[in-house]
Amino acid sequence: xxxxxxxxxxxxxxxxxxxxxxxxxxxxxxxxxxxxxxxxxxxxxxxxxxxxxxxxxxxxxxxxxxxxxxxxxxxxxxxxxxxxxxxxxxxxxxxxxxxxxxxxxxxxxxxxxxxxxxxxxxxxxxxxxxxxxxxxxxxxxxxxxxxxxxxxxxxxxxxxxxxxxxxxxxxxxxxxxxxxxxxxxxxxxxxxxxxxxxxxxxxxxxxxxxxxxxxxxxxxxxxxxxxxxxxxxxxxxxxxx
Numbered sequence: 001x002x003x004x005x006x007x008x009x010x011x012x013x014x015x016x017x018x019x020x021x022x023x024x025x026x027x028x029x030x031x032x033x034x035x036x037x038x039x040x041x042x043x044x045x046x047x048x049x050x051x052x053x054x055x056x057x058x059x060x061x062x063x064x065x066x067x068x069x070x071x072x073x074x075x076x077x078x079x080x081x082x083x084x085x086x087x088x089x090x091x092x093x094x095x096x097x098x099x100x101x102x103x104x105x106x107x108x109x110x111x112x113x114x115x116x117x118x119x120x121x122x123x124x125x126x127x128x129x130x131x132x133x134x135x136x137x138x139x140x141x142x143x144x145x146x147x148x149x150x151x152x153x154x155x156x157x158x159x160x161x162x163x164x165x166x167x168x169x170x171x172x173x174x175x176x177x178x179x180x181x182x183x184x185x186x187x188x189x190x191x192x193x194x195x196x197x198x199x200x201x202x203x204x205x206x207x208x209x210x211x212x213x214x215x216x217x218x219x220x221x222x223x224x225x226x227x228x229x230x231x232x233x234x235x236x237x238x239x240x241x
Contacts, residue, residue, distance in 0.1 A: 002065075004240075006240060008239045009239070010030050012029075014232060061080070081099075084143055098121065101117055101120075116151060133175060149172065152167070153191075164190070168189070171185050211231075212229050
């Protein structure tokens with residue numbers, strides 16, 4: 001849930017999204033373990049899609065505090081601030097956001113881990129006319145894809161350096177009464193990755209994933225929705241200071 005004290009963790013996330021057209025995105029992140037129970041992190045994205053799509057830029061800064069750390073269970077709190085801007089040529093076309101989350105982890109030895117939680121996000125446009133909104137959602141380094149506000153991620157350690165996972169959950173893209181039902185969604189994704197060790201400690205994690213981010217969508221009359229999909233690769237390193 002949090003990094004060990006004084007461990008610096010840079011991260012790169014490369015994603016390719018496919019819906020009506022394609023979008024490519026590079027996420028650059030950095031996290032630091034201030035104590036064993038408190039981590040700070042930040043990330044920005046570099047949109048790489050073609051000029052036919054307006055580029056979305058995102059910046060996020062957050063902190064995670066773990067207040068319960070047992071052999072089987074971890075429980076914490078997370079607060080995250082972010083901003084979206086769109087290269088659309090419209091002045092003040094930006095949205096500020098704040099996400100509050102209660103993350104939860106369940107361990108079964110070194111073989112199985114379940115990551116879950118609840119996240120609520122406030123969305124605040126700065127154009128002076130659009131009303132603020134909320135979402136049961138999370139936001140990663142790819143601004144084109146929204147994650148569920150109740151994420152469920154199951155991970156199995158296949159052998160010592162290799163692991164695989166199944167990702168799902170439940171989210172709401174908006175709290176507005178007229179659109180809330182249509183904006184409910186559940187993703188379905190698979191992960192496969194491995195840890196590169198050095199001197200009896202992890203040096204880096206490399207993870208590949210394939211996801212249908214809106215596998216079940218309230219607005220889709222004929223589920224499942226497989227027209228939108230995402231493939232990605234993440235590399236995260238760990239460097240003690």
